[in-house]
Ligand code: FES
């Protein structure tokens with residue numbers, strides 16, 4: 797079996813993996829990163845979104861062997877309950893979730909959107925998150941949360 801090395805949320809791992817193993821299953825079942833959920837397994841919902849070398853990917857559409865040598869950040873690497881990332885805090889404060897199943901992927905996609913568009917309009921947010929589905933919220937609070945997260949992240953950059 798192929799042996800791969802990956803860094804996940806700042807920790808290095810070396811794993812033997814079957815060539816058909818999906819990245820999301822490596823993260824959840826082998827490395828215990830259950831904060832990244834599986835919503836559809838068919839690359840439609842975006843719930844499984846993580847950062848792979850700084851870019852968002854749907855981890856159910858990537859093989860673990862393709863991540864060999866890569867740096868991966870999951871929702872668990874962004875912050876902790878006592879020290880949330882500004883985007884996690886914004887989702888919490890704007891009540892941008894109900895069941896929460898889509899939230900890890902939404903937060904990762906929102907942060908990715910802000911890299912190229914630091915001050916996005918509502919339309920840009922809706923377009924930027926179109927690969928992430930939410931069955932509960934109707935998206936209004938998610939859009940508000942991304943606006944708030946963008947403002948907080950912008951202020952953090954200005955004051956640093
Ligand atoms: S579980 Fe990966 S896109 Fe739905």
Ligand code: FES
Pocket residue numbers: 892893894895896897898899929930931932933
């Ligand atoms: S909060 Fe339930 S799917 Fe988005």
